[in-house]
Amino acid sequence: MSVSAEQVRHIANLARLAMSEEEIQRLVPELNNILGWVEQLAEVNTDGIEPLATVVEQKLRLREDTVTDGNCRDEVLANAPVAEHGFFAVPKVIE
Amino acid sequence: MSEITSLTIAELQKGIRSGEFSAREVAESYNAAVAAARALNAYAVETPDDALACAEAADNARAAGEDLAPLAGIPLGIKDLFATRGVDTTAGSRILKDFKPPYESTVTANLRKAGAGMLGKLNMDEFAMGSSNETSAYGPVVSPWRRNNGSNAAITPGGSSGGSAAAVAARIAPGVTGTDTGGSIRQPAAFTGITGIKPTYGRCSRWGIVSFASSLDQAGPMARTVRDCAILMETMAGFDPKDSTSLDLPVPKWEAELSSNLKGKRVGVPKEYRIDGVPAEINALWDRGLDWLRDAGAEPVEISLPHTKYALPTYYIIAPAEASSNLARYDGVRYGLRVEGEGSLNAMYAATRAEGFGAEVKRRIMIGTYVLSAGFYDAYFTKAQKVRALIKRDFAHAFQQCDVILTPTAPSAAFGIGETTDPLAMYLNDVFAVPASLAGLPAISVPGGLDGQGLPLGLHLIGNELDEQTVLNAGLAIEERAAFTARPERWW
Numbered sequence: 001m002s003v004s005a006e007q008v009r010h011i012a013n014l015a016r017l018a019m020s021e022e023e024i025q026r027l028v029p030e031l032n033n034i035l036g037w038v039e040q041l042a043e044v045n046t047d048g049i050e051p052l053a054t055v056v057e058q059k060l061r062l063r064e065d066t067v068t069d070g071n072c073r074d075e076v077l078a079n080a081p082v083a084e085h086g087f088f089a090v091p092k093v094i095e
Numbered sequence: 096m097s098e099i100t101s102l103t104i105a106e107l108q109k110g111i112r113s114g115e116f117s118a119r120e121v122a123e124s125y126n127a128a129v130a131a132a133r134a135l136n137a138y139a140v141e142t143p144d145d146a147l148a149c150a151e152a153a154d155n156a157r158a159a160g161e162d163l164a165p166l167a168g169i170p171l172g173i174k175d176l177f178a179t180r181g182v183d184t185t186a187g188s189r190i191l192k193d194f195k196p197p198y199e200s201t202v203t204a205n206l207r208k209a210g211a212g213m214l215g216k217l218n219m220d221e222f223a224m225g226s227s228n229e230t231s232a233y234g235p236v237v238s239p240w241r242r243n244n245g246s247n248a249a250i251t252p253g254g255s256s257g258g259s260a261a262a263v264a265a266r267i268a269p270g271v272t273g274t275d276t277g278g279s280i281r282q283p284a285a286f287t288g289i290t291g292i293k294p295t296y297g298r299c300s301r302w303g304i305v306s307f308a309s310s311l312d313q314a315g316p317m318a319r320t321v322r323d324c325a326i327l328m329e330t331m332a333g334f335d336p337k338d339s340t341s342l343d344l345p346v347p348k349w350e351a352e353l354s355s356n357l358k359g360k361r362v363g364v365p366k367e368y369r370i371d372g373v374p375a376e377i378n379a380l381w382d383r384g385l386d387w388l389r390d391a392g393a394e395p396v397e398i399s400l401p402h403t404k405y406a407l408p409t410y411y412i413i414a415p416a417e418a419s420s421n422l423a424r425y426d427g428v429r430y431g432l433r434v435e436g437e438g439s440l441n442a443m444y445a446a447t448r449a450e451g452f453g454a455e456v457k458r459r460i461m462i463g464t465y466v467l468s469a470g471f472y473d474a475y476f477t478k479a480q481k482v483r484a485l486i487k488r489d490f491a492h493a494f495q496q497c498d499v500i501l502t503p504t505a506p507s508a509a510f511g512i513g514e515t516t517d518p519l520a521m522y523l524n525d526v527f528a529v530p531a532s533l534a535g536l537p538a539i540s541v542p543g544g545l546d547g548q549g550l551p552l553g554l555h556l557i558g559n560e561l562d563e564q565t566v567l568n569a570g571l572a573i574e575e576r577a578a579f580t581a582r583p584e585r586w587w
Contacts, residue, residue: 003465015419015464016426016441017457018449027461030518034462037519038408038475044482051480052487055310055535056297056342056560063336075197081433088428091440 002032099124100266104169104323107269111153111168118150118157118168122212125170128267129214134587135237135265137258139175140183141215146170149212164210166330172268174259175216176223177203177314178303182213186305187221187231187255190431190451200303201335202272202314209330214268217258221453222422223279223307226524227515228257230455235512238287239265239583243549247586249512250550253283253505253524259317260287264583270318270327274304276311277410278505278528281540284317285504285553288542288581290570291317292324295561296535297342299328300335308417309340311410311532321541321570325349328563344561352564355572358392360565363497367403368527370506377503377552380543384501384554384573391572396497400489405482406530411522412466412479413533418456419463425451458518487534494559499569502527504540504553527555537563539570542579551581 003011008027012019019027073086082089099121102110110116126143153168178184178196185191199207207213220230228236228251238252238261252261256273260283263271273280275293284291292315299314306312316327329349335341364385369378385395427433427447434450436442452460466475493500506526515521531538537560540553554573558566 007465008461011461011464011468013445014468015460016423016444016448017452017460018436018442018445027458030458031461031465033519034411034458035465038412038479041405041408041412041478041482042474044402044405044478044485046478046481046485049481049484051477052484053480054340055483055487055533056295056340058297058340058342060339061336061343072197076429078197079194079430081427081431090428091435091438091443093440 003028003035100128102269103320104269104318104326107169111157112163114157118153119147121168122146122150122170125214125267132265132267132587135239135261136218136234137236137261137265137267138172138215139185139218139233139258142182142213146212146214149210153210165326166206167210168212169210169269170212170214171206172214172217172259172262172271173203174256174272174274175219176274176305177272178305179203179213179216182216184216184305185233186223187219187233188451188453188456189232190425190448192432194430198303201300201337202304202331205330205333217262217271219258220255221456222305222418223255223274223276224418224455224459225254226278226282226521227251227512228254229512230453232453236261237512238509239587240287240509240550241583241586250509251286251512253286253509255279256283256317260284260289260291263287263289263317263319265587270316270323272314272331273317274312274314275532276307277414277532278525280315280317281528281538281553281555282505282524284540286509286551288551288579289317289319290321290324290539290541290574291315292328292539292563292566293537294328294332294563295342295537297340298332300333300338300341302335302337306421308414309421310417311414321567321574322350322353324539325353325567347564349563349567353571354568355391355575357388357569357572360393360499360569361396361497362388362393362569363396363398363493363500365398365400365403365493365500365502367400368502370526373503373506374546376546377506380552380554381501381503384543387573387576388501388569390576393569398493398496398500400493400530402482402485402489403530406486406533407522407526409479409482409486410529410533411462412475413483415459415463416467416476417463419460419467422456422460455518483533486530490534490536498559499565500557502555502557504528504555508546508548508550508552531557536560537566539566541570541573541577543573543577544579545581
């Protein structure tokens with residue numbers, strides 16, 4: 001499989017990365033190179049093999065359903081590029 | 096008394112306790128060394144006051160006759176991937192410029208609780224994606240090492256924990272934290288002639304460490320000796336309910352149990368690690384390493400890890416996939432950079448990320464997004480997860496025949512900054528390091544000697560799950576026999 005400029009543009013949009021046409025053109029051969037190389041995995045027989053989900057076996061824990069933090073609004077907002085009225089502010093999304 | 100910055104952490108502990116020198120003298124020596132070494136670009140942020148405050152606490156405790164905490168008065172360098180309360184944590188990225196976490200990572204909190212101070216935050220490849228420190232948005236770290244041909248060419252300390260490695264090698268930190276996703280502790284340790292260990296996945300909490308690839312990321316110490324690594328790792332490790340993959344197990348007494356007597360231990364030598372294009376010097380060091388372990392009482396056995404050649408391509412599907420998902424959080428809303436774009440929310444996201452991320456990070460987000468996208472998920476991601484299971488099974492079989500595995504750490508010595516420009520060629524640096532990461536196994540790099548250009552080479556030991564002790568012990572056996580005393584000549 002090889003990716004086209006159009007696919008790269010689509011992936012960049014999915015990944016929310018603004019890209020110039022020049023960057024797209026540069027990425028096409030780079031990504032094809034890397035994808036061509038990882039495709040050697042196709043030659044490995046993986047019939048009947050479960051995909052690995054956890055590398056070290058362990059049980060998923062449950063914690064008590066209690067409040068463990070809170071009252072830290074200002075700390076949470078301290079690093080926000082734009083915060084207004086105690087909220088994160090974003091460009092208008094509703095007309 | 097020898098120069099304070101030449102001492103190991105074990106020696107500093109002893110000297111502070113006996114009163115041979117004060118913790119303040121230690122902090123002042125290191126603060127001065129850090130300030131004098133800015134040409135290395137190893138520290139992204141310097142925190143001399145933090146180191147001094149911890150030193151004062153240690154000196155006061157001693158004066159009051161109190162028991163000292165294990166790392167009382169020991170100043171450490173912290174990789175800039177660890178969130179440190181109120182101190183810039185950028186992960187080497189422009190997108191986190193000026194980010195000051197309102198919380199402390201579990202690993203650094205553990206070190207602080209044990210009395211350690213902080214010298215500063217260490218420069219690194221952006222989001223830990225890189226093997227040469229050249230992807231840092233704050234400029235590459237320069238290795239203190241130079242080639243012995245009289246050239247002043249800047250050498251890379253490796254990556255991604257390049258600032259960490261350079262700091263220990265240049266004696267501007269006695270020990271540091273690193274993180275290892277696919278070799279980011281071990282490769283830079285090898286490139287700079289120091290020791291670094293990645294414990295079993297889950298030993299160190301990932302809470303408060305900026306995420307790269309969550310199923311692989313693991314913190315570990317880097318220092319001058321195996322003993323110092325054992326000391327630091329005992330403090331860094333431990334169960335943390337805030338990380339769902341943290342292992343709920345007691346932390347072993349790794350330092351107390353150190354022993355270089357390897358009688359009864361079998362050392363596996365994987366035949367698949369003899370690959371083309373590796374310099375003869377590295378294979379010769381590998382043979383010498385085996386002789387050293389034999390001398391320590393171990394018995395060599397040839398083993399097979401048949402899926403070795405598929406480890407790197409597997410890694411370069413899984414790590415970018417997880418990264419693309421983890422890095423979705425950098426959206427210009429909650430923290431970090433924001434670029435407004437052309438009015439809409441989507442345009443703001445895309446403009447912020449375009450300006451905030453560097454080329455390598457974008458490349459990996461693109462690969463990750465592609466392999467997770469509709470229609471390709473099974474062919475790439477699920478396939479890689481299956482091959483990862485086979486790689487893990489290879490190791491499980493191997494550890495029925497041996498107790499520890501010996502390989503070179505990296506397929507070359509350190510290269511010059513700017514010498515490797517092809518992304519694929521850069522990825523090959525981690526060919527020996529990545530399989531252990533995919534299998535979640537503990538692995539150490541210890542210095543073995545210098546190559547013909549006068550640059551350090553490392554030996555790599557991989558242990559069975561949870562068996563850091565054998566890894567440390569075999570590392571100690573090599574350390575004692577390699578007697579690696581070379582250090583970079585000061586030019587900075």
